[in-house]
Amino acid sequence: MPIFEWNEIKIEVDEDGFMANPEEWNERVALALASTEGVTELTPDHWKVINYLRDYYKQYGIAPMIRKLCKETGFTLKQIYDLFPSGPAKGACKVAGLAKPTGCV
Amino acid sequence: MSEQMKKYETPLLDELEKGQWPSFVKEIKAAAEWNPMANDLLGLLERSYREKIGHWKHGGIVGVMGYGGGVIGRYTDLPEEFPHVSHFHTMRINQPAGWFYTAEALRTLADIWDRHGSGLTNFHGSTGDIIFLGTRTEELEPTFEELTQAGFDLGGSGSDIRTPSCCCGMARCEWACYDTMKLTYFLTQHYQDEIHRPAFPYKFKIKCSGCPNDCVASVARADFSIIGTWRDEIQIDQEMVREYAKNGVDINKEIVALCPGKCIEWDGNTLKIDNSSCRHCMHCINVMPKALAPGKDRGAAILLGSKAPIVEGAILSSVIVPFVKLDDEDSYNDIVELIDAILEPWIEEGKNRERIGEFVQRVGLGNFLEAIGLDPQPEMIKHPRTNPYVFYENYLEEE
Ligand code: SF4
Ligand code: SF4
Numbered sequence: 001m002p003i004f005e006w007n008e009i010k011i012e013v014d015e016d017g018f019m020a021n022p023e024e025w026n027e028r029v030a031l032a033l034a035s036t037e038g039v040t041e042l043t044p045d046h047w048k049v050i051n052y053l054r055d056y057y058k059q060y061g062i063a064p065m066i067r068k069l070c071k072e073t074g075f076t077l078k079q080i081y082d083l084f085p086s087g088p089a090k091g092a093c094k095v096a097g098l099a100k101p102t103g104c105v
Numbered sequence: 106m107s108e109q110m111k112k113y114e115t116p117l118l119d120e121l122e123k124g125q126w127p128s129f130v131k132e133i134k135a136a137a138e139w140n141p142m143a144n145d146l147l148g149l150l151e152r153s154y155r156e157k158i159g160h161w162k163h164g165g166i167v168g169v170m171g172y173g174g175g176v177i178g179r180y181t182d183l184p185e186e187f188p189h190v191s192h193f194h195t196m197r198i199n200q201p202a203g204w205f206y207t208a209e210a211l212r213t214l215a216d217i218w219d220r221h222g223s224g225l226t227n228f229h230g231s232t233g234d235i236i237f238l239g240t241r242t243e244e245l246e247p248t249f250e251e252l253t254q255a256g257f258d259l260g261g262s263g264s265d266i267r268t269p270s271c272c273c274g275m276a277r278c279e280w281a282c283y284d285t286m287k288l289t290y291f292l293t294q295h296y297q298d299e300i301h302r303p304a305f306p307y308k309f310k311i312k313c314s315g316c317p318n319d320c321v322a323s324v325a326r327a328d329f330s331i332i333g334t335w336r337d338e339i340q341i342d343q344e345m346v347r348e349y350a351k352n353g354v355d356i357n358k359e360i361v362a363l364c365p366g367k368c369i370e371w372d373g374n375t376l377k378i379d380n381s382s383c384r385h386c387m388h389c390i391n392v393m394p395k396a397l398a399p400g401k402d403r404g405a406a407i408l409l410g411s412k413a414p415i416v417e418g419a420i421l422s423s424v425i426v427p428f429v430k431l432d433d434e435d436s437y438n439d440i441v442e443l444i445d446a447i448l449e450p451w452i453e454e455g456k457n458r459e460r461i462g463e464f465v466q467r468v469g470l471g472n473f474l475e476a477i478g479l480d481p482q483p484e485m486i487k488h489p490r491t492n493p494y495v496f497y498e499n500y501l502e503e504e
Binding site for chain 1: 164165166167168169170171172173178180191192264298302303304305306452453457
């Protein structure tokens with residue numbers, strides 16, 4: 001598996017750049033992964049999305065469907081794309097350290 | 106290519122070049138002459154044929170900034186042996202309505218893909234899109250940029266509105282009962298957000314056919330099928346009918362006996378059609394195109410819910426609106442309103458990977474119609490004339 005390096009961070013990722021070992025996730029890792037998805041800074045709005053995804057994932061073991069993500073965070077889909085330009089599945093889930101979503105978000 | 110390309114032996118694939126028909130193997134070989142991706146594809150494919158195992162991994166997530174759809178990620182599970190297809194992503198590009206191109210546009214597209222991908226294309230995929238086969242992740246943004254500069258855009262993929270598609274309609278076909286290309290263009294423009302940013306339980310396909318011949322197979326392959334039809338009488342030119350008879354068409358055998366509505370009579374001189382029993386199947390018109398034509402009061406029927414067998418079995422679309430006129434922007438907006446009304450309960454209540462047809466089956470057509478604000482009509486019943494179990498609620502109320 002490829003190794004992704006960013007400043008002091010060094011993690012294993014799959015070919016799409018998702019974490020191979022999601023348990024290694026922390027806030028620095030999130031920032032590192034964000035840099036690959038066109039996000040330079042993680043604002044409170046970003047964290048709201050990330051935290052929601054992580055909580056949901058912890059509880060159910062999968063990523064939520066998009067309408068649920070929008071409803072629960074109060075963001076429109078457009079706003080989510082403004083925060084994560086590569087979209088909720090590729091962008092937000094990757095930064096949140098979720099395993100690669102299969103067909104959900 | 107500066108590096109020496111590996112030469113693959115392909116005895117199994119060579120078999121597919123035999124015969125008189127076009128061969129995708131021939132095309133891949135032609136591209137493999139100069140393109141290392143196409144070359145490794147050839148080697149990988151031969152390997153798959155030999156081992157009877159597909160060597161593509163399932164489900165990559167790649168894309169371009171701002172869009173959630175349009176690119177389908179592919180990787181081989183043998184990247185060391187076939188390094189040039191370690192990434193082999195597919196790009197879907199929104200086709201022009203009716204698939205009309207200038208030669209220059211085609212050259213532009215081919216050149217872009219020669220620069221950034223395998224050079225291999227598929228005109229067109231079953232969604233209707235132009236398919237660019239095989240490129241690397243880092244080539245996606247540059248390809249997208251060149252495409253948009255040339256006036257093209259990505260199509261849909263994943264759980265979104267897929268690129269709407271249509272038959273050539275009025276551009277070439279006298280049977281078109283409405284302007285399929287215009288409506289398709291209108292819907293494509295209107296649903297840009299929904300096409301590019303997946304937000305649904307699953308995919309939603311819109312296809313427009315100009316008449317019941319349904320050349321884009323919308324009745325089998327679209328969640329929302331708009332099929333041209335007429336509500337007055339089939340136009341008959343008796344003189345021409347007699348002409349066909351004179352030239353050897355056995356009208357009783359080839360037309361009368363095969364009419365599913367059993368509504369045609371031919372006495373050797375005059376053709377009579379009982380239009381109230383006509384099922385608008387197009388058979389008689391197809392056999393005698395110079396003598397018969399769809400009526401003059403033309404529009405479309407709207408059908409809902411077909412799908413290929415993926416998660417569940419195949420379903421054909423069934424009628425939800427028996428007839429609409431489609432001749433101005435207002436009528437187009439009515440279609441948009443209907444689509445939005447249909448999407449709403451499905452987006453709210455649909456399960457993950459549940460198509461609209463399956464959703465309607467699960468909640469029941471009656472409940473669904475109520476949710477979208479349509480009244481039930483006899484045309485919505487499957488086989489209305491042969492089904493003895495038709496229940497009307499006012500019967501129940503009277504009792
Ligand atoms: S569907 Fe009908 S109108 Fe469209 S191309 Fe086919 S025959 Fe012509
Ligand atoms: S269109 Fe079909 S059903 Fe109608 S009259 Fe012709 S053959 Fe019969």
